[in-house]
Amino acid sequence: MSTGDEHPIPKVALVGHPNVGKTTLFNQLTGERRKVGNYAGVTVEKISATIYTPHGHQMELVDLPGTYSLTPSSPDERVTRDVLLGDLDGEESPQLVISVVDASSLERHLPLTLQLIELGLPVIVALNQVDRAEAKGLRLNPQVLTDELGVPVVACQATSGKGIVQLKQALRFPLPPASERRWKGNAAVEHAIADLTKQLESQGLERPEAHALQLLGESDYRTQAQPHLSRVAQAAALDVAADLIKQNHNPEEEISALRSQTIRRAISAAAHEMGDEGETFSDKIDRVALHPIGGWTLFAAIMFAIFWSIFRFAEVPMGWVEAGVGFIKDKVGGMLPEGDLNSLLTDGIIEGVGAVVIFLPQILLLFFLIGLLEGSGYMARATFLMDRVMARVGLSGKSFLPLLSGYACAIPGVMATRSISSNKQRLLTILVLPWQSCTARLPVYAILIPLLIPSILGQTTMMFFIYFLGTGTALLVAWLLSKRIGIGEAAPHFLLELPPYRLPDFGYVFRHVIDRGLAFLKKAGSLILGIVIILWALGTYPKAPEGESQFDHSAMGCIGNFLEPVVKPLGWDARLGTATLASFAAREVFVSQVAVSFAIEEDEDDEEAFRDQIRSAIKTSEKPDGSPAYPPLVVLSVLIFYIYALQCLPTTAVVQRETKSWKWALAQLAGMSIFAYLAAFIVYQGGTFLGF
Amino acid sequence: MTWISQHWQTLTALTIVTATLVVFLIRAIRHRKTPGCGHNCGCAKK
Numbered sequence: 001m002s003t004g005d006e007h008p009i010p011k012v013a014l015v016g017h018p019n020v021g022k023t024t025l026f027n028q029l030t031g032e033r034r035k036v037g038n039y040a041g042v043t044v045e046k047i048s049a050t051i052y053t054p055h056g057h058q059m060e061l062v063d064l065p066g067t068y069s070l071t072p073s074s075p076d077e078r079v080t081r082d083v084l085l086g087d088l089d090g091e092e093s094p095q096l097v098i099s100v101v102d103a104s105s106l107e108r109h110l111p112l113t114l115q116l117i118e119l120g121l122p123v124i125v126a127l128n129q130v131d132r133a134e135a136k137g138l139r140l141n142p143q144v145l146t147d148e149l150g151v152p153v154v155a156c157q158a159t160s161g162k163g164i165v166q167l168k169q170a171l172r173f174p175l176p177p178a179s180e181r182r183w184k185g186n187a188a189v190e191h192a193i194a195d196l197t198k199q200l201e202s203q204g205l206e207r208p209e210a211h212a213l214q215l216l217g218e219s220d221y222r223t224q225a226q227p228h229l230s231r232v233a234q235a236a237a238l239d240v241a242a243d244l245i246k247q248n249h250n251p252e253e254e255i256s257a258l259r260s261q262t263i264r265r266a267i268s269a270a271a272h273e274m275g276d277e278g279e280t281f282s283d284k285i286d287r288v289a290l291h292p293i294g295g296w297t298l299f300a301a302i303m304f305a306i307f308w309s310i311f312r313f314a315e316v317p318m319g320w321v322e323a324g325v326g327f328i329k330d331k332v333g334g335m336l337p338e339g340d341l342n343s344l345l346t347d348g349i350i351e352g353v354g355a356v357v358i359f360l361p362q363i364l365l366l367f368f369l370i371g372l373l374e375g376s377g378y379m380a381r382a383t384f385l386m387d388r389v390m391a392r393v394g395l396s397g398k399s400f401l402p403l404l405s406g407y408a409c410a411i412p413g414v415m416a417t418r419s420i421s422s423n424k425q426r427l428l429t430i431l432v433l434p435w436q437s438c439t440a441r442l443p444v445y446a447i448l449i450p451l452l453i454p455s456i457l458g459q460t461t462m463m464f465f466i467y468f469l470g471t472g473t474a475l476l477v478a479w480l481l482s483k484r485i486g487i488g489e490a491a492p493h494f495l496l497e498l499p500p501y502r503l504p505d506f507g508y509v510f511r512h513v514i515d516r517g518l519a520f521l522k523k524a525g526s527l528i529l530g531i532v533i534i535l536w537a538l539g540t541y542p543k544a545p546e547g548e549s550q551f552d553h554s555a556m557g558c559i560g561n562f563l564e565p566v567v568k569p570l571g572w573d574a575r576l577g578t579a580t581l582a583s584f585a586a587r588e589v590f591v592s593q594v595a596v597s598f599a600i601e602e603d604e605d606d607e608e609a610f611r612d613q614i615r616s617a618i619k620t621s622e623k624p625d626g627s628p629a630y631p632p633l634v635v636l637s638v639l640i641f642y643i644y645a646l647q648c649l650p651t652t653a654v655v656q657r658e659t660k661s662w663k664w665a666l667a668q669l670a671g672m673s674i675f676a677y678l679a680a681f682i683v684y685q686g687g688t689f690l691g692f
Numbered sequence: 693m694t695w696i697s698q699h700w701q702t703l704t705a706l707t708i709v710t711a712t713l714v715v716f717l718i719r720a721i722r723h724r725k726t727p728g729c730g731h732n733c734g735c736a737k738k
Contacts, residue, residue: 339701344708530712537709 010175011060011092012051015080015116016100017109018066019380019499021128024158025100026063027508029168045415053171062094070115071218075418084119085214086206087228093207096122096175098167103133103140103155106271110149110263114182115217117151119210122178124170125153130163132500136280139272148266150179159505181213182266183258188249192216192240199236205229216241216251282377282500289381299382306369307467308460310362310442317361322611325354344536352532352592357524358611359443359588360517366439367408367516368509375504379404384498393475394482396420399429403474406436407467408516410651414658424485430655431481431668432474434646437467439520440587444642447591451615451635470643523586531585532592538578539597551575551597570641570677571634571684573623580638583647590642594618633692637684645676 014022030049047063064083065076072078079088086093097116101109116123127142142153152170156163170176184190193212200208211229215222215237221229222237244251288294329350336342373379379401387397398420405413413433420426437445445466449459535556544553551557551574559581560574567577579593591614598617621629646652646669656665696703 336701340705341701344705530716533709533712534716537706540705 009058009060010095011062012096012098012171013062013064013083013094014098014100015064015084015112016066017068017102017112020066020100020102020109021158022063022066022100024505024508025098025126025128025156025164025167026061027505028158028161028164030061051168051171053168059096059171067112069112070214071220074420081214082228084116084121085210085228087226089228094121096124096171098124098126100126100128103127103130104136104138106267107263110266111259113149114259114262117149117179118181118213120178120207122176123151124167124176125149125151126158126163126167127153127155128158129500130155131157131160141270144270145266148269149182152176159502183262185254185258186249188244188247189251189254189258192244192249192251196237196240199240200233203230203233203236205233212237213255216244217255219252280500282498285501286381286498289378290384295381295385299385302373302378303467304460304464306366307463308456309369310365311456311460311463314362314365318358318611321358321360322354325350325358329354340540343540344533348532348536348540348596349529352535352596353524353529355591355595355611355614356443356528356588357521359446359591360520362442362446363439363520364513364517366442367513370404370408371509371512372504375502375506375509377499377501380498389475393479394425395428395475395478396422396425399425402429403433403436403471406433406438409438409440410434410436410648411654414651414654417658424482427485427659427664428478428481430659431664432478434648434651434668434672435470435474435477435644437470437643438587438648440648441642443588443591444583445639447594447611447614447618448635448639451618451630452632452639466639466643473644524588527586528588528592531582531589532596535582535589535593535596556597569685570637570680571688572638573629576630576634576638580641580645580647583642585649587642587647633684633687636687637680640683641676641680643676644672644679646672 014026016022026047026049030051045065049061051059051061053059062083064080067077067080070081070084072081082088083091084093084097097119099113099116101113113123113125125145127140127145130140133140140155142155145153154163154167154170156167158164185193193209193216196212196216197209200211205211211233215234219241222234222241225231226234241251289298329346332350333342333346336345373382382404383397383400386400390397390399399417402413402416402420405416410433413436414430417426417429417433420429445463449462449466453459453462538556538559539551539554541555542553544550549557551560556578557574560578563577563581564572564574567573567580572580575594575597579590579597582593583590594617595614598614618630618635619628623629652665652669655668656662659665
């Protein structure tokens with residue numbers, strides 16, 4: 001099963017608008033086996049997999065970033081254009097392109113298909129979501145569309161797998177030939193294209209006609225420095241374009257008009273509407289989901305339901321995990337006599353890592369529910385609702401999805417800002433994104449919130465308020481910063497396609513949840529494991545004489561005492577200070593550190609569940625004068641700090657990489673730390689002043 | 693009993709702690725040479 005020794009493995013690229021179903025189609029074609037890497041020199045992900053045609057020929061299928069056209073408005077779209085033109089270092093252009101098109105929106109999707117054909121590459125059109133088109137009363141004739149476009153057109157429905165076999169059969173070997181350009185301009189335009197093509201060919205540029213069309217059809221490509229295009233080539237294009245303009249022919253407008261004419265002709269030949277379209281099921285739901293009041297109410301209700309579910313439904317599996325951790329601790333503890341190694345394994349590693357792993361069910365549930373929302377098509381509606389709010393604070397509607405990703409983890413959220421075309425809006429989004437309460441904060445919230453409020457409904461409300469507070473602060477600060485950053489930059493238009501509501505692809509959602517869960521466990525088993533070992537050592541040595549507090553005598557206690565003057569204004573003691581300091585490596589470590597530090601001092605076996613053990617230890621801790629060490633006001637102060645602090649050094653590293661600026665990354669770290677300190681200070685001192 | 697047999701648990705524990713510190717140091721140096729997020733955040737590959 002190979003292409004034969006004489007042929008290299010051909011590369012096939014999936015290209016299409018965002019949300020058109022490329023990833024679903026990719027999964028159908030590849031059986032969900034995929035490799036994730038990076039394109040050289042840029043921080044855009046490359047997703048690829050090996051596939052075999054029905055005749056056993058091997059191909060590499062690449063899922064290129066979604067793009068609305070080959071005129072890019074974001075780094076992702078730029079990568080797609082550069083890969084297709086063969087301009088990206090270390091990346092061959094594909095030998096075949098599958099243009100994924102929404103069958104119910106041909107007018108919006110076919111312009112990109114036409115541009116792909118003009119690249120001179122073989123193209124196959126995957127006419128996706130034909131069922132939806134038919135439900136809207138649209139009858140399509142793929143064969144007529146094939147004749148009009150000069151490329152194979154295969155009707156399919158990626159979600160159900162319909163047409164996938166036919167699509168695979170279209171991937172025959174040798175590959176189908178490239179089609180000719182589908183439009184012809186007037187004499188001046190054609191002469192300009194031919195002239196520029198000849199000049200580029202003489203300069204040794206590969207695929208000269210494709211580059212000529214791109215240079216004439218996109219003024220930015222012609223006028224702005226392109227890393228992979230010589231100034232000589234651009235100069236030639238500028239001259240040719242200037243000549244055309246002198247003859248009263250604007251190359252961009254004329255080429256765009258010619259493409260539109262070609263598409264209208266193709267659609268009128270191949271597509272027929274059967275009677276009135278009528279309101280679809282999605283349209284009916286959108287009457288509420290997009291309503292200025294109803295939409296927001298629905299959004300708030302959905303988010304509240306998500307948080308309630310996290311508390312309500314995760315309890316049972318968390319109990320299983322707790323029982324498992326307790327069982328392992330007892331078993332391991334029983335295998336060794338009392339001593340430092342026993343303490344390291346039980347009070348350190350199992351206690352510390354276990355305290356974090358217990359929250360795995362909550363994290364999985366959160367990812368599952370967000371995955372359902374994304375898969376159902378609702379998230380696009382939430383993005384639309386958010387656009388108005390985002391615009392008021394200087395952000396883009398496109399900022400919503402990165403900000404939403406921040407609820408899971410700030411790092412993919414920061415990376416997702418690549419889809420934002422405005423540099424100012426992208427920077428603002430990156431700067432405020434860590435205020436979205438990520439899942440690493442969840443163990444901290446889950447330990448502390450029940451100390452303040454016993455009922456599940458109350459805890460849910462508080463959690464909702466915490467997330468609202470973080471997001472609200474992010475938007476407020478974005479508004480304040482927008483007055484100082486990128487002043488004068490015109491806000492770009494926000495274009496979003498609303499996919500139809502559909503049943504989520506549960507297989508994709510579950511795989512996503514499993515991926516996240518494994519990554520969480522990997523982190524627990526590596527970074528957090530290492531940190532708890534060190535924390536245990538700091539808390540265990542030097543050993544305290546009989547009768548004295550081990551924590552106070554230990555290295556950790558010394559560090560804590562050193563920090564105490566700094567954290568005392570927040571109402572914290574040395575233990576909280578050291579736990580918070582350790583959290584800058586990983587937030588979850590707060591729970592581990594509290595667990596480890598109390599476990600080290602624990603003389604007897606405690607049969608209570610882990611989380612209750614930690615909460616009980618926090619509740620019953622007393623200061624030397626007998627007053628509670630951690631009254632509710634202190635717990636609230638800690639919560640406020642964790643809402644606002646940027647305690648994730650990997651995030652700072654990624655921010656530096658994405659902004660290409662240590663200045664912004666360090667300013668963000670320092671700024672958020674100071675903000676968190678001040679907020680916790682105000683809460684504690686203000687509460688004390690008011691008599692709480 | 694020899695000193696080692698009396699204190700083997702402490703010695704083993706300290707060896708584990710030292711090894712952990714060494715691993716962190718190596719990772720920190722490697723990170724400086726090839727910077728990146730390290731994929732330690734608990735997020736999955738997209």
